[in-house]
Each structure stands twice: as C-alpha cells, then as structure tokens.
Amino acid sequence: MKIATRLSALGIFCFISVSVLGTGAWFALDRAHQTSDAAMQRGADMATATDAARIAQVAFKTQIQEWKNILLRGGDPEQLEKYTKAFKDSGVATRANLARTDKLLTKLGIPTPLVAGAARITEELEKNYLTALATFDGTNPESYKQVDAMVKGQDHSASDAIDAIAKFTETQMVAVFEKSTKDLSAIRQAAALQLALLGIVLLVAGSAFMVWLTRSITGPLNEAVGIANTVAxxxxxxxxxxxxxxxxxxxxxxxxxxxxxxxxxxxxxxxxxxxxxxxxxxxxxxxxxxxxxxxxxxxxxxxxxxxxxxxxxxxxxxxxxxxxxxxxxxxxxxxxxxxxxxxxxxxxxxxxxxxxxxxxxxxxxxxxxxxxxxxxxxxxxxxxxxxxxxxxxxxxxxxxxxxxxxxxxxxxxxxxxxxxxxxxxxxxxxxxxxxxxxxxxxxxxxxxxxxxxxxxxxxxxxxxxxxxxxxxxxxxxxxxxxxxxxxxxxxxxxxxxxxxxxxxxxxxxxxxxxxxxxxxxxxxxxxxxxxxxxxxxxxxxxxxxxxxxxxxxxxxxxxxxxxxxxxxxxxx
Missing domain, CATH: 1.10.287.950 (Methyl-accepting chemotaxis protein)
Known part of the structure; x- marks a missing residue:
C-alpha cells in the first residue's frame, strides 16, 4: 500500500471518527430534547389541572358567598333573582372545573375518585340549597334565619372535598416535576457515558492506526538509512x-x-x-x-x-x-x-x-x-x-x-x-x-x-x-x-x-x-x-x-x- 493511500486512510478515519462523535452527540441531544418536551407538556397539563382545581375551589367559595347574598338581599325580588342566578352559575363553574381537572388527571394517568366525589357533593349541596330557597320569604325578616338553618354546615364537606383535590393536584405536580428532573438527569448521564465510551474506542483505534502507520513508514526508512551507512x-x-x-x-x-x-x-x-x-x-x-x-x-x-x-x-x-x-x-x-x-x-x-x-x-x-x-x-x-x-x-x-x-x-x-x-x-x-x-x-x-x-x-x-x-x-x-x-x-x-x-x-x-x-x-x-x-x-x-x-x-x-x-x- 502506497504512503499516500495510507495517509488518505488516516484522514478518512479521522473524518469518520468526528462524524461518529457528532452523530452520537446529536442523537443524545435530540433524545434530551424529546424528553424535555414531554416533561414540559406533562408539567403544563399538571399545572393546568392544579389551576382548574383552584378555580373550582374559588368558584365554590363564590357560590357560598352568593348564597349569603341571597339571604341578606333577597327581600328585593330583582336582587333575589340576580343572586340566585349567580349562585347557580357558580355551581356550574365549580362542576365544570372539577370535570376539567378529572379529564387532565385521567390524561396524565393519575385519576382519583376525589373529583367525582366532590362533584357529587357539590351537586347535592346545590339541590339542598335550592330546596331550602324555595321556602324563603323575602318579606319575613325571620325567614332567612330559618332557611339558613336548613342548610347550615352542609358546605363544609364540599369545601373539604375540593380542598383535598387542590392539595392532591399540587402534590402530583411536584412529583411530576421531580420525576422529569430525574429522567433528564438519567438521560444526560447515559448520553455522557455513551459518548465517553465511543470516544475511548475511537481514541484506542486511532492510536493503534497511528502506531501502525508510523512503523510502516519509519521502519523501511531506517532500513534504507542502514543500507546507505553500510555502503558508506x-x-x-x-x-x-x-x-x-x-x-x-x-x-x-x-x-x-x-x-x-x-x-x-x-x-x-x-x-x-x-x-x-x-x-x-x-x-x-x-x-x-x-x-x-x-x-x-x-x-x-x-x-x-x-x-x-x-x-x-x-x-x-x-x-x-x-x-x-x-x-x-x-x-x-x-x-x-x-x-x-x-x-x-x-x-x-x-x-x-x-x-x-x-x-x-x-x-x-x-x-x-x-x-x-x-x-x-x-x-x-x-x-x-x-x-x-x-x-x-x-x-x-x-x-x-x-x-x-x-x-x-x-x-x-x-x-x-x-x-x-x-x-x-x-x-x-x-x-x-x-x-x-x-x-x-x-x-x-x-x-x-x-x-x-x-x-x-x-x-x-x-x-x-x-x-x-x-x-x-x-x-x-x-x-x-x-x-x-x-x-x-x-x-x-x-x-x-x-x-x-x-x-x-x-x-x-x-x-x-x-x-x-x-x-x-x-x-x-x-x-x-x-x-x-x-x-x-x-x-x-x-x-x-x-x-x-x-x-x-x-x-x-x-x-x-x-x-x-x-x-x-x-x-x-
């Protein structure tokens, strides 16, 4: 094999080595990007579920506040109709956000019966409140006390159920972020190990190739020098x-x-x-x-x-x-x-x-x-x-x-x-x-x-x-x-x-x-x-x-x- 051919082979080997290292780094980076995108999407969905649970919590508290407005200002028929509608709308918003929370948790693979239970409790609570409201007489000052006594304390169970959902989603969100961080760290370590092993293999192969190339060139040259010295x-x-x-x-x-x-x-x-x-x-x-x-x-x-x-x-x-x-x-x-x-x-x-x-x-x-x-x-x-x-x-x-x-x-x-x-x-x-x-x-x-x-x-x-x-x-x-x-x-x-x-x-x-x-x-x-x-x-x-x-x-x-x-x- 001519020296030019051997040196060309060395150049090709260096090019292939750089290409292999670059390709390995690109694949590792692409895998990290994919994992990062998936983690970001999962984190976004978890954050959305947490926000929906908090919104449901706020909507339920708003519904209870609207109930108080009905009792305090229900003497006026217009005010009674206004706050009654607001009471119902808040209930609809509460259940809608609970349903949204349940959908996102199911998508993330962490469904919980707390959502369905809270939705059922709020729906029964609203029915009880509306039943009590049917007996309300705005012209009787004592009527609001009677109506309030009929539903007094019923909101505690619903509030506790919604609070439990909010805490559950917050806990799961922290767990999701921790898992994403661990996955990214594991991928990074695996990629670093793979690239290090690949680099070592290429380095050993390149060193062996350089030793062979050097000996194949310097050996015959030393022989030629020895011949010339002998003739000299x-x-x-x-x-x-x-x-x-x-x-x-x-x-x-x-x-x-x-x-x-x-x-x-x-x-x-x-x-x-x-x-x-x-x-x-x-x-x-x-x-x-x-x-x-x-x-x-x-x-x-x-x-x-x-x-x-x-x-x-x-x-x-x-x-x-x-x-x-x-x-x-x-x-x-x-x-x-x-x-x-x-x-x-x-x-x-x-x-x-x-x-x-x-x-x-x-x-x-x-x-x-x-x-x-x-x-x-x-x-x-x-x-x-x-x-x-x-x-x-x-x-x-x-x-x-x-x-x-x-x-x-x-x-x-x-x-x-x-x-x-x-x-x-x-x-x-x-x-x-x-x-x-x-x-x-x-x-x-x-x-x-x-x-x-x-x-x-x-x-x-x-x-x-x-x-x-x-x-x-x-x-x-x-x-x-x-x-x-x-x-x-x-x-x-x-x-x-x-x-x-x-x-x-x-x-x-x-x-x-x-x-x-x-x-x-x-x-x-x-x-x-x-x-x-x-x-x-x-x-x-x-x-x-x-x-x-x-x-x-x-x-x-x-x-x-x-x-x-x-x-x-x-x-x-």
Missing part, C-alpha cells in the same frame, strides 16, 4: 531484501540495484587492476632479461614485437572497458537522480499530509465555536426562564443541561484539537526524516559523479599507457637498425612498465576499501617469478612465449561488457 563504510557484502510497491519500497529496490551494480563494478575493477599489475610485472621482468641478454636481442626481436602487439591490444581493450565504466557511472548518476526525485515527491506528500492535519485543526476550531455559541444560547434561555418565574422553572433546568452539554462538547473539541496537534508534530517529524533522506540521495548523486570523473582519469591513464607501448614498439622497430641504442630503448620500456605498475597499484589501493563477496571478484592471474639468470636462452624463450600466450588469453577472455547501473562509492 565500504561493506558491499550485505544482502538487501527487495522492497514493496510503495515509495519507500521503490527506494529500497533502487538501493539494492545500486549496491549490486557497485559490487560488480568493484569486482571487475579489482580483476582489471590485478591483470594490469601482472602484465606490468611481466613486462618489467622481460626488460630485465632483455638487458642482461643483449646477445639474444636479434633472435628474440620478432617474438618481442609480437608480444608488444598483443599487449597493445590488451591496453586498448582496457581503455574500452574504462569508457564503458564511465557510461555505467553516468547511468548510475541518472538512477540516483531519479531516486532523488522520488524522495522529493515523498517530501511533497508529507507536506500535503501536514496541510490536511492543519485543516482538521481548523474544523475542530469551528466545532469549538459552535459549542461556544450553544453555551451562549443556553445562558440566554436560562435568563428568559428566570424571568418567567415559577412557570419557567422546567425550561431553566433544560437550559442548564443544554449549557452543560455545550461546555462538555467544547472540552471534547479541545481534546481532539490537542490530539490532532500531536499528530501534526509527528507528521512534521516524519517530514524531517524524509528531508534527511533527500539530502543523503543528493550526496549519493554527487559521489556517483565523482566516480565518473575517476573512471575518466583511468581512461586517460590507459591512453597514456597505450602511447608508451607504441613508443616501445617503435624502439623495437629501430632496434634492428640501431643496435647501439638498444640499452636506452630497454630503459625507456622499463620506465613505462614501472609507471603502469604504479598506476595499477594506485587503482587497486583505491578499491581495496570495499568488501565484496568472493564470487563477485574476477579470478586474477598468479604473478610469475622474474627471470634473473643470464645465459639460459631456452628458458627466456619459453617465458616470452608463455607471456605472449597469456596476454592473448586475457585479451580474449575480457570483452569489457558493461555492468548494470549505479551509484556513488568514491567518497566512501
């Missing part, structure tokens, strides 16, 4: 496992290709330097033998010329090999540049991840602002409820709970913002590591370019060796005509051979710092012992023939095929 120390014997298909896997594959190609190049260079050194030693030995056996110059001149031609071919082939090595170094530089571009893309991707994390922080800030505004609205609602007095008590409780929820939402948003901030710091740390990897790749590119320069110098040195061999061939051609110059020519050939040996030794020393597998190095020919004894013409001829044959074999065995691409090693 000159050790080319390590075994690099192929990487995956993500960006870091591509980087590891490139490092493996660089490592393998560099090991192959070092092995070939070592084999070449050994061959050159051996050839220069043989040339020096031959020149020493030639200087000690001047009597054999004429007979061995032709054989020496043939050997020099074969040696010229070998040096030319070494020049071709150096040219091919230069091309391989250029190809390795191109591969390293592509690796640097890949690391640059990784840096750009890490920057995009950092920007996305900062956008998430901004979104959390918006959520925090919404929670703050909700808190202000809840505070305003509490103020309005306080102004409403007793009737706004329930709404004040709801407003306080909404305010508490808003404050908890703000605290949760702040915690999420802190976590996202920590994630941003971790992503920035990852960006710094990738920047370090990019710097390392730039150093690798520079090292490969320096390798190219060294191989170019090797090509120039090989050309100089070729020129020296041409001079030796010219000297041998002149040897047949100018025997007197034979000693000087032999000294020049010896000097050229010694220079070639020194150059081969320098090149061998340059690559000796590398450690490679035994099967990576080409088999170098064993050095021959120098011929020191003069006068042994047959031994000298056999040595010259063997040298010529060996040089020819080496020239045919080393076609100089190019090695695959790679990277920088000269600075190590």
């Amino acid at each position: 120390s000159g050790d080319l014997t390590s075994n690099i496992r192929p990487g995956g298909s993500d960006e870091i896997g591509i980087l590891l594959n490139a490092l493996k290709a660089m490592h393998d190609s560099l090991a192959d190049i070092v092995g070939r260079v070592r084999a070449g330097t050994d061959a050159i050194s051996q050839a220069s030693i043989e040339i020096a030995h031959g020149n020493q033998d030639l200087s000690s056996r001047t009597e054999e110059q004429a007979s061995s001149l032709e054989e020496t010329a043939s050997s020099m031609e074969q040696l010229t071919s070998t040096v030319r082939q070494n020049g071709d090999n150096a040219s091919q090595a230069s091309k391989l170094a250029a190809a390795a530089s191109a591969v390293a540049l592509r690796g640097g571009d890949t690391v640059s893309q990784v840096i750009h991707t890490m920057g995009a991840i950092n920007d996305s994390s900062r956008k998430i922080v901004d979104i959390i800030g918006v959520i925090d602002g919404i929670a703050f505004q909700t808190n202000i609205l809840a505070l305003n609602a509490a103020v309005e409820a306080a102004r409403a007095g007793e009737q706004g008590r329930g709404f004040a409780v709801v407003a306080a709970e909404v305010r508490n929820l808003a404050q908890r939402s703000a605290a949760a948003a702040k915690e999420i913002k802190t976590l996202i901030g920590d994630s941003v710091l971790q992503v920035e740390a990852g960006s710094k590591l990738v920047d370090a990897a990019g710097t390392t790749m730039e150093e690798v590119v520079a090292s490969v370019q320096r390798v190219d320069a060294i191989i170019t110098e090797i090509s120039v040195a090989t050309g100089e060796q070729n020129a020296g061999i041409h001079e030796i061939s010219g000297a041998i051609a002149q040897l047949d005509a100018v025997t007197q110059q034979n000693a000087a020519l032999v000294e020049e050939a010896a000097a050229a051979a010694e220079s070639m040996e020194h150059q081969a030794s320098s090149l061998a020393h340059a690559v000796s710092v590398f450690k490679i597998h035994a099967d990576s190095a080409a088999a170098a020919p064993a050095p021959r012992a120098p011929l020191r004894k003069a006068g042994q013409r047959q031994a000298s001829r056999r040595q010259i023939d063997a040298t010529r044959a060996r040089i020819g074999d080496e020239a045919s065995a080393k076609p100089g095929k190019p090695a695959p691409a790679t990277s920088d090693w000269e600075t190590f």
Whole structure:
C-alpha cells in the first residue's frame, strides 16, 4: 500500500471518527430534547389541572358567598333573582372545573375518585340549597334565619372535598416535576457515558492506526538509512531484501540495484587492476632479461614485437572497458537522480499530509465555536426562564443541561484539537526524516559523479599507457637498425612498465576499501617469478612465449561488457 493511500486512510478515519462523535452527540441531544418536551407538556397539563382545581375551589367559595347574598338581599325580588342566578352559575363553574381537572388527571394517568366525589357533593349541596330557597320569604325578616338553618354546615364537606383535590393536584405536580428532573438527569448521564465510551474506542483505534502507520513508514526508512551507512563504510557484502510497491519500497529496490551494480563494478575493477599489475610485472621482468641478454636481442626481436602487439591490444581493450565504466557511472548518476526525485515527491506528500492535519485543526476550531455559541444560547434561555418565574422553572433546568452539554462538547473539541496537534508534530517529524533522506540521495548523486570523473582519469591513464607501448614498439622497430641504442630503448620500456605498475597499484589501493563477496571478484592471474639468470636462452624463450600466450588469453577472455547501473562509492 502506497504512503499516500495510507495517509488518505488516516484522514478518512479521522473524518469518520468526528462524524461518529457528532452523530452520537446529536442523537443524545435530540433524545434530551424529546424528553424535555414531554416533561414540559406533562408539567403544563399538571399545572393546568392544579389551576382548574383552584378555580373550582374559588368558584365554590363564590357560590357560598352568593348564597349569603341571597339571604341578606333577597327581600328585593330583582336582587333575589340576580343572586340566585349567580349562585347557580357558580355551581356550574365549580362542576365544570372539577370535570376539567378529572379529564387532565385521567390524561396524565393519575385519576382519583376525589373529583367525582366532590362533584357529587357539590351537586347535592346545590339541590339542598335550592330546596331550602324555595321556602324563603323575602318579606319575613325571620325567614332567612330559618332557611339558613336548613342548610347550615352542609358546605363544609364540599369545601373539604375540593380542598383535598387542590392539595392532591399540587402534590402530583411536584412529583411530576421531580420525576422529569430525574429522567433528564438519567438521560444526560447515559448520553455522557455513551459518548465517553465511543470516544475511548475511537481514541484506542486511532492510536493503534497511528502506531501502525508510523512503523510502516519509519521502519523501511531506517532500513534504507542502514543500507546507505553500510555502503558508506565500504561493506558491499550485505544482502538487501527487495522492497514493496510503495515509495519507500521503490527506494529500497533502487538501493539494492545500486549496491549490486557497485559490487560488480568493484569486482571487475579489482580483476582489471590485478591483470594490469601482472602484465606490468611481466613486462618489467622481460626488460630485465632483455638487458642482461643483449646477445639474444636479434633472435628474440620478432617474438618481442609480437608480444608488444598483443599487449597493445590488451591496453586498448582496457581503455574500452574504462569508457564503458564511465557510461555505467553516468547511468548510475541518472538512477540516483531519479531516486532523488522520488524522495522529493515523498517530501511533497508529507507536506500535503501536514496541510490536511492543519485543516482538521481548523474544523475542530469551528466545532469549538459552535459549542461556544450553544453555551451562549443556553445562558440566554436560562435568563428568559428566570424571568418567567415559577412557570419557567422546567425550561431553566433544560437550559442548564443544554449549557452543560455545550461546555462538555467544547472540552471534547479541545481534546481532539490537542490530539490532532500531536499528530501534526509527528507528521512534521516524519517530514524531517524524509528531508534527511533527500539530502543523503543528493550526496549519493554527487559521489556517483565523482566516480565518473575517476573512471575518466583511468581512461586517460590507459591512453597514456597505450602511447608508451607504441613508443616501445617503435624502439623495437629501430632496434634492428640501431643496435647501439638498444640499452636506452630497454630503459625507456622499463620506465613505462614501472609507471603502469604504479598506476595499477594506485587503482587497486583505491578499491581495496570495499568488501565484496568472493564470487563477485574476477579470478586474477598468479604473478610469475622474474627471470634473473643470464645465459639460459631456452628458458627466456619459453617465458616470452608463455607471456605472449597469456596476454592473448586475457585479451580474449575480457570483452569489457558493461555492468548494470549505479551509484556513488568514491567518497566512501
């Protein structure tokens, strides 16, 4: 899985987490609103029932007062009719409010037989009063006393029944409000517990996901750094496992290709330097033998010329090999540049991840602002409820709970913002590591370019060796005509051979710092012992023939095929 895909999955997980928390909070708030609305409706119905009971209580007292007015002012027929009508209307109002109270209590699920009993008592009381009123004589001053004596004390039972209803409704109203408060508190606690559990689950899952993501990125990067350090120390014997298909896997594959190609190049260079050194030693030995056996110059001149031609071919082939090595170094530089571009893309991707994390922080800030505004609205609602007095008590409780929820939402948003901030710091740390990897790749590119320069110098040195061999061939051609110059020519050939040996030794020393597998190095020919004894013409001829044959074999065995691409090693 590519790093961009993994980081996209992280963004999606964060979005889903925030969505789940928001949805849970919305459902909890909606449930609280529903419970609050139901509690408010139940409280309103209970308050209406209490008001109806109190109105019935007042209407009954008014009816009794109208009865007294009848007895006191009933001497006037008009007044008698007026107060009698008021007496009956008060009775109707009393029973109507009792019926209303009974209906509301039944709706609330708390019916009571007190209402029906009070209605029956007031109705019988009114009948008794009207029956007594039928005997009333307004012209007789003693008549009102007689009528009053007929119904005296009957209103006490009705008044007590209505008072009992009023007390019952008041008690039930207090119970309803207490139950509503307990229900809201229970819902709030359940919602808080659910949101806390959900937050913990999402936090644990997010932490596990972040640990996995961090290890999946930093692990391969540490492996790549270890490989680079190993190559920097000159050790080319390590075994690099192929990487995956993500960006870091591509980087590891490139490092493996660089490592393998560099090991192959070092092995070939070592084999070449050994061959050159051996050839220069043989040339020096031959020149020493030639200087000690001047009597054999004429007979061995032709054989020496043939050997020099074969040696010229070998040096030319070494020049071709150096040219091919230069091309391989250029190809390795191109591969390293592509690796640097890949690391640059990784840096750009890490920057995009950092920007996305900062956008998430901004979104959390918006959520925090919404929670703050909700808190202000809840505070305003509490103020309005306080102004409403007793009737706004329930709404004040709801407003306080909404305010508490808003404050908890703000605290949760702040915690999420802190976590996202920590994630941003971790992503920035990852960006710094990738920047370090990019710097390392730039150093690798520079090292490969320096390798190219060294191989170019090797090509120039090989050309100089070729020129020296041409001079030796010219000297041998002149040897047949100018025997007197034979000693000087032999000294020049010896000097050229010694220079070639020194150059081969320098090149061998340059690559000796590398450690490679035994099967990576080409088999170098064993050095021959120098011929020191003069006068042994047959031994000298056999040595010259063997040298010529060996040089020819080496020239045919080393076609100089190019090695695959790679990277920088000269600075190590």
